[in-house]
Amino acid sequence: MKPSASPLDASTAEEPDGDRETCSGTDPETGVLVLDRFLPYRLSVLSNTVSRSIARLYADRFGITIPEWRVLAILGDSGPRTSAEICGRTAMDKVQVSRAIQRLMSARLVSRRTDPADRRRATIAMTAKGAAVYREVVPLALSREAILLDGFTAEECRLLDRLLDRLADRAGALAGPDDGAGGGA
Amino acid sequence: MKPSASPLDASTAEEPDGDRETCSGTDPETGVLVLDRFLPYRLSVLSNTVSRSIARLYADRFGITIPEWRVLAILGDSGPRTSAEICGRTAMDKVQVSRAIQRLMSARLVSRRTDPADRRRATIAMTAKGAAVYREVVPLALSREAILLDGFTAEECRLLDRLLDRLADRAGALAGPDDGAGGGA
DNA sequence: GGACATTAGTTTCATTTGAAACCATCTGCA
DNA sequence: TGCAGATGGTTTCAAATGAAACTAATGTCC
Numbered sequence A, B: 001m002k003p004s005a006s007p008l009d010a011s012t013a014e015e016p017d018g019d020r021e022t023c024s025g026t027d028p029e030t031g032v033l034v035l036d037r038f039l040p041y042r043l044s045v046l047s048n049t050v051s052r053s054i055a056r057l058y059a060d061r062f063g064i065t066i067p068e069w070r071v072l073a074i075l076g077d078s079g080p081r082t083s084a085e086i087c088g089r090t091a092m093d094k095v096q097v098s099r100a101i102q103r104l105m106s107a108r109l110v111s112r113r114t115d116p117a118d119r120r121r122a123t124i125a126m127t128a129k130g131a132a133v134y135r136e137v138v139p140l141a142l143s144r145e146a147i148l149l150d151g152f153t154a155e156e157c158r159l160l161d162r163l164l165d166r167l168a169d170r171a172g173a174l175a176g177p178d179d180g181a182g183g184g185a
Numbered sequence C: 001g002g003a004c005a006t007t008a009g010t011t012t013c014a015t016t017t018g019a020a021a022c023c024a025t026c027t028g029c030a
Numbered sequence D: 001t002g003c004a005g006a007t008g009g010t011t012t013c014a015a016a017t018g019a020a021a022c023t024a025a026t027g028t029c030c
Helices: A039-062 A066-078 A083-090 A094-106 A128-148 A154-175 B039-062 B066-078 B083-090 B094-106 B128-148 B154-175
Strands: A110-114 A122-126 B110-114 B122-126
Touching (some): A039 A066, A039 A128, A039 B128, A039 B154, A066 A094, A066 A110, A066 A128, A083 A122, A094 A110, A122 A128, A154 B039, B039 B128, B066 B094, B066 B122, B083 B122, B122 B128
Antiparallel strands (some): B110 B122
């Protein structure tokens, strides 16, 4: 049920400039934004559905949250790291990381050792208990990913892989230049 | 520093069943989860970056939040709707929608009319002011999408489109069957 | 050697969020 | 009628979040 003679026509500025006619998000007929074709929206819904589904998996069983799981995942794949390094690799901000570490520490899943050379820093490492949890969660997470990719050929996976990398790359362009603010890291 | 002889080998059930050898997320050498190749994680980072960038756009200028914008977007693309219908179409839950509507109402961007036939329901519609905001935000949002897709050929856009649709489809399988709980709509 | 800016990480506070409890209305149905 | 569910939507309360202020240790430059 389209709103008959759509209230928004050519009213607004910047013309679509011929060369690329926005392949999603907009109905070429009316120029209206079609929410469930709009790329940022689709990414958001998809990502939330997936994250929530995976989170349920380990939240129940191990009482850890998404940021906590991410910290474990980083430690598991790169070995002991400082808080700042974890920030850099997870796109979480330092507050989030700090809190995740606190909770992981009180659950005795990670330990923290102040760097004697620079006593502001501390290296975070998984404990044996943390590693055990990690080893249990990884296959669960991977199996979710596998469900998600079920039916994709290897070729399609590679394709998706490349497209996502390019999107991530372009997303950097969004965050950076225009608004000046935040900045990535 | 890789945990030498990776502690996670064939320990868990469901064998990878020959035909597809999980094309991302896992290092085939060690079987370790590589976080920044892990699809759910990549989706999450990408989606957050993008959403935040777009949100900055309208938060500053119009003082609306992401859920509020989504409600406007639905109303803009489908005309007046009830709260429940908005839920169904946005993948937000009813609390979120209820609050977004409240804020939009006090900003006089939408109005609410109780359905006389069923006085539990109310139909939400954009006001003229809401429509004006909508018309201003749409091109901003679309321009962000365009930046994101900059450099993609029409062919690649179509490809991405199809892959995302299939992923969204598969994501339904994640949410539904295993944990029984929530249930989609 | 000592003010000044930096960096690492934590804490505070106000806001947002989500789950569960809650109203109000409506729908069977005995 | 009248009462046991459903349903649409809102409120409550506790936990999660984010921005900005803060502590502590290091660097820097005179």
